[in-house]
Amino acid sequence: MSRLSGTAMTLAYERRTIARDLTVAVPDRSFTVVIGPNACGKSTLLRALSRLLRPAAGSVLLDGEDIHRRPARAVARTLGLLPQSSVAPEGIGVAELVARGRYPHQGLLRQWSREDERVVAESMAATGVADLADRPVDELSGGQRQRVWLAMALAQQTPLLLLDEPTTYLDIAHQIEILDLCARLHEEQGRTLVAVLHDLNHAARYATHLIAMRDGRVVAAGPPGEVVTAARVEEVFGLPCRVIEDPETGTPLVVPARRRVPTARPGPGAEGAAPDRGATPAGP
Amino acid sequence: MIVLRTPGGLSLRLRPRAVGVGATCALLTMVLGVVAIGHGDYPMSAADVLRTLTGGGTPAEDFIVTELRLPRLVTAMAVGAALALAGAVFQSLVRNPLGSPDMLGFTQGAATGALVVVVLGGSSTMLAGAALAGGLATGVLVYALTWRRGVHGYRLILVGIGLAAILTGVNGWLLTRAPLMDAARAVLWLTGSLDGRGWSQALPLLVALTVLVPLVLLANGPALRLAEMGDDTASALGVRVPRLRLLVLGAAVLLVSLAAAATGPVSFLALTAPHLARRLTRAPGPNLLPSAALGALLLVAADLIAQRAVPGHQLPVGVVTGVLGGGYLVWLLATERRAGRL
Numbered sequence: 001m002s003r004l005s006g007t008a009m010t011l012a013y014e015r016r017t018i019a020r021d022l023t024v025a026v027p028d029r030s031f032t033v034v035i036g037p038n039a040c041g042k043s044t045l046l047r048a049l050s051r052l053l054r055p056a057a058g059s060v061l062l063d064g065e066d067i068h069r070r071p072a073r074a075v076a077r078t079l080g081l082l083p084q085s086s087v088a089p090e091g092i093g094v095a096e097l098v099a100r101g102r103y104p105h106q107g108l109l110r111q112w113s114r115e116d117e118r119v120v121a122e123s124m125a126a127t128g129v130a131d132l133a134d135r136p137v138d139e140l141s142g143g144q145r146q147r148v149w150l151a152m153a154l155a156q157q158t159p160l161l162l163l164d165e166p167t168t169y170l171d172i173a174h175q176i177e178i179l180d181l182c183a184r185l186h187e188e189q190g191r192t193l194v195a196v197l198h199d200l201n202h203a204a205r206y207a208t209h210l211i212a213m214r215d216g217r218v219v220a221a222g223p224p225g226e227v228v229t230a231a232r233v234e235e236v237f238g239l240p241c242r243v244i245e246d247p248e249t250g251t252p253l254v255v256p257a258r259r260r261v262p263t264a265r266p267g268p269g270a271e272g273a274a275p276d277r278g279a280t281p282a283g284p
Numbered sequence: 285m286i287v288l289r290t291p292g293g294l295s296l297r298l299r300p301r302a303v304g305v306g307a308t309c310a311l312l313t314m315v316l317g318v319v320a321i322g323h324g325d326y327p328m329s330a331a332d333v334l335r336t337l338t339g340g341g342t343p344a345e346d347f348i349v350t351e352l353r354l355p356r357l358v359t360a361m362a363v364g365a366a367l368a369l370a371g372a373v374f375q376s377l378v379r380n381p382l383g384s385p386d387m388l389g390f391t392q393g394a395a396t397g398a399l400v401v402v403v404l405g406g407s408s409t410m411l412a413g414a415a416l417a418g419g420l421a422t423g424v425l426v427y428a429l430t431w432r433r434g435v436h437g438y439r440l441i442l443v444g445i446g447l448a449a450i451l452t453g454v455n456g457w458l459l460t461r462a463p464l465m466d467a468a469r470a471v472l473w474l475t476g477s478l479d480g481r482g483w484s485q486a487l488p489l490l491v492a493l494t495v496l497v498p499l500v501l502l503a504n505g506p507a508l509r510l511a512e513m514g515d516d517t518a519s520a521l522g523v524r525v526p527r528l529r530l531l532v533l534g535a536a537v538l539l540v541s542l543a544a545a546a547t548g549p550v551s552f553l554a555l556t557a558p559h560l561a562r563r564l565t566r567a568p569g570p571n572l573l574p575s576a577a578l579g580a581l582l583l584v585a586a587d588l589i590a591q592r593a594v595p596g597h598q599l600p601v602g603v604v605t606g607v608l609g610g611g612y613l614v615w616l617l618a619t620e621r622r623a624g625r626l
Contacts, residue, residue: 083516084516103510
């Protein structure tokens with residue numbers, strides 16, 4: 001079953017068409033991760049699924065209904081999004097920013113219910129920012145800030161949550177911290193997550209369902225164990241590699257092939273003499 | 285943050301500081317208003333003013349207060365509030381503290397409309413109507429040029445500045461075409477003045493404020509706050525950003541144009557009032573009501589200064605707001621630079 005799906009979508013910005021006849025389904029209660037090389041259309045797909053981009057053809061269905069036909073606030077109570085970049089208003093405090101996630105549940109005369117208060121406190125606790133509640137967002141580190149934005153999206157209390165490259169700009173420890181947090185939200189709260197990730201190994205480790213894209217098409221979709229194979233990685237990314245078992249989790253781990261030793265040593269100052277990685281066949 | 289809740293599930297959230305700023309501004313406006321009404325060729329004490337306002341004045345006092353001085357005061361309050369609201373909306377929409385109708389061409393558009401009437405000849409009612417039409421036409425033009433496929437605040441600023449420059453040129457040309465006497469009158473209008481303003485100038489603006497402030501601006505205040513975090517974030521939270529922009533931009537342009545029709549373009553108020561309000565309330569977001577209250581207070585105060593600064597001679601209020609507003613901007617730039625924020 002799938003509450004969120006896109007059928008025969010053509011996705012385009014003004015004159016540039018990113019994808020044609022694209023069909024995807026997000027399995028319920030999955031942690032779905034979309035992977036693919038730069039400019040393959042994965043962020044565009046996420047924009048379409050989160051109704052930020054209206055498909056030029058085809059449709060996005062949320063609970064069986066065209067997502068653009070439903071009231072914006074009703075959608076926002078079902079489907080949340082953590083965009084790639086958000087601007088924290090100058091001087092805003094952490095608790096106040098998280099509280100803004102309650103907007104779709106509020107009204108002009110229902111500005112701050114006890115429910116709002118409880119959910120905001122829970123969201124801050126779940127993301128470990130409760131101690132920062134009164135701090136200005138401007139003063140936080142990148143990792144803390146990303147957790148605050150995630151808390152805001154959680155406060156929206158949507159069964160479906162879309163994340164556009166949530167780990168970009170973070171160092172490796174904070175990347176893992178955010179992904180662990182996502183995995184916990186998925187497992188403990190039963191939310192359906194859809195994330196665009198750059199790191200293939202992170203995707204293979206955390207996803208329960210992978211969607212691999214190239215040139216606006218879905219090349220493969222399924223559990224990471226089936227999708228992540230050496231042949232598939234080379235097909236999608238043009239990267240010769242070996243796929244081994246992650247010693248920590250048992251999930252697939254992509255190890256890029258060693259650069260072939262050039263037959264003739266490049267002379268001094270001869271730049272660009274290294275062989276084209278994409279054209280060399282896989283190793284062993 | 286204070287929360288008020290009723291058993292029926294209704295709840296209101298108020299910032300004590302913002303409420304305090306708004307209430308203080310309103311109170312000071314009242315006090316200055318009484319002073320302003322008492323001031324003039326026929327001076328009245330505060331007690332006399334209050335007695336007359338509550339219906340106990342002599343016919344002469346009654347005439348002076350309700351027909352001459354009160355309408356001028358009410359016009360000042362309404363224009364101040366309207367300009368401040370419009371400024372708060374523009375600054376929020378373009379996410380830039382320089383987003384004000386003076387910078388974005390709406391004021392210049394209103395002036396163009398008024399100057400056309402000056403050149404062709406026409407009554408003061410026609411002049412006000414033309415100013416309104418000029419401001420609204422500029423609004424439509426800016427919208428058409430920037431909003432075609434989702435707008436960025438940056439584009440609005442650039443298009444606005446371009447239009448402002450073009451319209452300033454047009455206005456200069458129109459002034460050179462006007463007969464000398466009319467040109468002098470036009471320049472006075474262009475400075476912004478409250479001199480001789482009566483109920484007929486105040487009324488359209490009061491009606492617009494009564495309708496637009498609750499129905500458009502306050503109703504969309506929370507959404508406007510969210511839009512400051514970026515279009516994607518706001519959309520994800522259920523804000524229909526393009527519709528929001530159209531609504532609040534339309535309301536703000538209407539307020540600016542009506543204000544210009546009433547007094548001529550009063551400079552710098554739309555820029556400084558929301559800015560100052562934000563510093564006083566320390567609250568993020570457009571701060572609509574505190575801005576409006578502060579705008580009314582500032583214009584009433586500026587008019588009082590304009591009437592008293594030079595003995596025996598009234599300055600146009602636009603001169604005062606220009607000098608004070610410009611001074612504030614320079615001071616602000618200097619302090620922000622020292623604080624390393626600029």
